Amino acid sequence: MTTKTIKVDYLARVEGEGALDLHIEGGQVTTANLRIFEPPRFYEAFLQGRSHGELPDIVARICGICPVAYQMSSVQAVENAFGVRVDGQLRALRRLLYCGEWIESHALHVVMLHAPDFLGYPDAIRMAEKHGDAVRKGLALKKAGNAILRLLGGREIHPVNVRPGGFYKVPSKAELAPLAEELKQARDLAEDLVHWVATFDFPDLERDYEFVAMRHPDEYPITEGRLVSNRNIDIDIAEYENEFEERHVAHSTALHSLLKRRGAYLVGPLARYALNYDRLPASMQSLAAEAGLGPVCNNPFRSIVVRALETAYACEEALRLIAAYEMPDAPCVPLEPREGEGFGCTEAPRGICWHRYEFEADGTIRTARIVPPTSQNQPSIEEDLAAVAAPIADAPDDVIRHLCEQAIRNYDPCISCSAHFLKLSVHRS
Amino acid sequence: MARRPKLAVWKFASCDGCQLSLLDCEDELLAVAGAVEIANFPEASSAVVEGPYDLSLVEGSITTPHDAQRIQAVRAQSKFLVTIGACATAGGIQALRNFADVKDFIAAVYASPQFIDTLATSTAISAHIPVDYELHGCPINKAQLVEVISAFLAGRKPAVAAHSVCIECKQRGNVCVMVQGTPCLGPVTHAGCGAICPAYRRGCYGCYGPMETPNMPALTREWCELGADGRDIQRVLRSFNAWAEPFRQESEAHDD
Structure with missing residues (x-):
């Protein structure tokens, strides 16, 4: 041999x-x-001793592509620990901001990073020589997502406007209105994108995943919900550590997350879609059918179609939120720090982003634990690689x-x- | 047609946000790609053209023995090298380890510390190699990045202002948040962001790092008058540019 x-x-x-x-x-x-x-940066260590108010600014820097995910999970954990709930239009604005991140992150991956694989190009720039229209539309879509981040967050990368309890400043209805025009065009671009990626050739691979995602009574999950799986997990986010554990393996500076009883699981678009198909509006279910998707997709190569579909959904959802928006009286709910523990979990573009913090009585962070989506998917990626090879x-x-x-x-x-x-x-x- | 200059983008310890700024130039990206040859940009392309490179953009800080060697090789094959962002220009937030014992940090995050190979410090690229130009910010401003690339192509100095965020507040028409009682790092912070935080009614938190010759003691006295204590000052100075000299020195002046 x-x-x-x-x-x-x-x-x-x-x-x-x-x-x-x-x-x-x-x-x-x-x-x-x-x-x-990837060189470790030790976030969970240097967060000890920092103030709860600094948390969204600091954890944003874990990731330049999905800073809002970290900001949202962290402020949710602070509010959970201090016994405050952010509702109404402030909650709606957070969801809108998050839609912006889904759109920019998904459009970047689908068009600039992933589509070249299916069409045989090393990158989107070279792909643009033959598929210029698709690349330009992808960039326009990404720009629309970034427009939301810029308006609500102040800038596209590491937005400055998120704080525990809400925002520093909220827009007026009139300030938000121009976004709707850009998003209407973006929704059409995203629908075209779904149809375009659905024409790609996909390798045959069906995997028997345990999907894990959030689930909310009314919404396609983004900002909150329970944690569910297709193998009977249905838990509050505070119970995460009962079902899941992290292992430090020699070949990775990212800790591996596993189901204590069953091992690898999958988070992200395929999991969200399979577990929440019934939460998609009829327009999106029809779009999925046009793209050849059933209510569950077990082919990881088709994730590009689901990601494009979620981009279209995020445009539509953003338009709905803008149409229903009324400027809240205050940009933020007052917080009184207290000693205790808080949990936060939201759906980052790549899957659930889970946080736990312990706070001292003055709101200083005693301990921090952050579980990002990619570390959860590592074991699944390894199983896919074995199955593919x-x-x-x-x-x-x-x-x-x-x-x-x-x-x-x-x-x-x-x-x-x-x-x-x-x-x-x-x-x- | 003359040969297009070869562009390379390199990553060290970072969040990827600064190199993402290049892909965030949605309106300019295809034009940039027409003016330079994107020869080595792994985040965007699987095609790699061998060096030497005419322009290298370096993101991230040096935190491992391997990266301390790798940056030497990057310098050797780069004619003009620009560091982008707070990690590359000041060590980033991961430089908070410089104030602590890195062994404690490893133990706080990892169950098996023996698997982790890291340096005791996180340092700016300029601590390891000569750097031709530094673009500040966490993250950098994409318009400034396009300006740096344009200036390089035209063979001129980039038009990037070195004054404080205060000037940008005046340009933007912001009402000073400090006179309204909100502590702000704007008076000592390098311009470039466009004074976003004051425009969103919060104090600047210094993500563009110190301006040239900042008056740190004068500012922190003002902070104290607004009710901040030593811990507040130390916290705000010890973030994304904590290891930049003026911020580091002033934060150490507020040790208990």
């Missing part, structure tokens, strides 16, 4: 640094390790390498969040 190594020094079009080791013995894939060696274990290295990279990009992995740099080496013996 021969031993062979395939190496990709830097997996491209993902946010972060990591590597992949595949071991193939006698035509069987024995191990598939996604190695993450197994039927083609005898194929040329280039074929395996390309499909494995694509399989990783199915997840829109945000390795900066979790820890960045993907190197692929295949060992055969």
Whole structure:
């Protein structure tokens, strides 16, 4: 038997640094390790001793692509600990801000990072030579999402306007109105995007995932809900640690999250969609059907279609929120710090982003624990890689390498969040 | 047609937000891609053209022994090297370890510290190699990034103001939040953001780092008069630019 190594020094079009080791013995894939060696930044350590008021500004810096997710989970945890609920139009504005992040993040991944895989280009710039219209529409869509972030948050990356209890400043109805015009166009662009990506060729792969997502009585989940799975998990977010655990493995600076009893699970668009199809408006269910999606999608390569669909949903939801908006009397609900523990969980573009903090009586953070979506998906990514590589274990290295990279990009992995740099080496013996 | 200059984008310890700023130039991206050859930008492209590169943009700080070596190799193949963002120019928020014992930090986050290979400090790129230009901000301003690239192409100095956020407040027509009783780092903070925080009725928290020759003691005296104590001052100075010299020195002056 021969031993062979395939190496990709830097997996491209993902946010972060990591590597992949595949071991193939006698035509069987024995191990598939996604190695993450993004340098650790120790957020949970330096948050100790900081003030609850600084939390949304600090945790935003975990990720430049999804800062709002971190801000929203953290303020929810503060409010939970201090016994305050943010409702009405302030809650609606938070959801609107979050829709902006879904749109910019999903449009970036679908058009700029993922679509080139299906059409055989190294990047969206080269793809634009033949598919200029699609790239320009994708950029316009991304811009519309960023317009929401800029108006409500002050800027696209690391918005400054989020605080525990609400916002520093809220817009008037008239200030919000111009966004609607841009979003109406964006909704049409997103529908075109769904139809476009649905025409791609998808490798055949059906996986039996345990999907984990939030679930809300009325809404497609973004800002709050219970945690549910397709294998009978239905818990309050405070019970997360009863069902899930993090393990520190040698090959990753991102902790691996696992179901204590069953191992790998999947968070993100496929999970949200499968568990909340009935919460989508009829217009989006029809759009899904036009794109060839049933109520559940188990093919990770088709996640690009679900992500495009969620982009269309976020545009539509943003329009609904803007139409119903009335300027609240105050930009923020007053908070009285108290000693205690608080939990926050929201649906980042890549899946649930779970936070727990303990606070001292003056609101100083005693301990922090943050579980980002990509660290939860790592074990699932590894299982996908084994499943993708197994039927083609005898194929040329280039074929395996390309499909494995694509399989990783199915997840829109945000390795900066979790820890960045993907190197692929295949060992055969 | 003359050869287009080769652009490379490099990442060290960071959140990716500053390189994302390039992809956030939705209106200019295709024009930029026409003016330069995007030769090495892994976050956006799987095609890599070998160096040397005419312009390197470097994001992130140096936090591992491996990265301390890698930045030397980046410098060696870059003709003009620009650091972008607070991590690359000042060490970033991960430089908070510089004030503590990194072993305690590792133990607080990781169950198996022996797997973690990290330096005791997080430092700016300029602490390791000569840097040709620094663009500040957490995150950088994308219009300033386009200006830096345009200036490079035209062979001129970038038109990036070095004054404080206060001037930007005046330009934007903001009412000073400090005179309304809200502590603000604007008087000592490098311009570039467009005075966003005061426009949203909060004090500047210094994410663009110190301006040139800031009067730190004068500002912190003013903060104390507005009711801030030493811990408040230390906290606000110890964030995304904590290891930038003026912020670091002043924060240490407020140790208990």
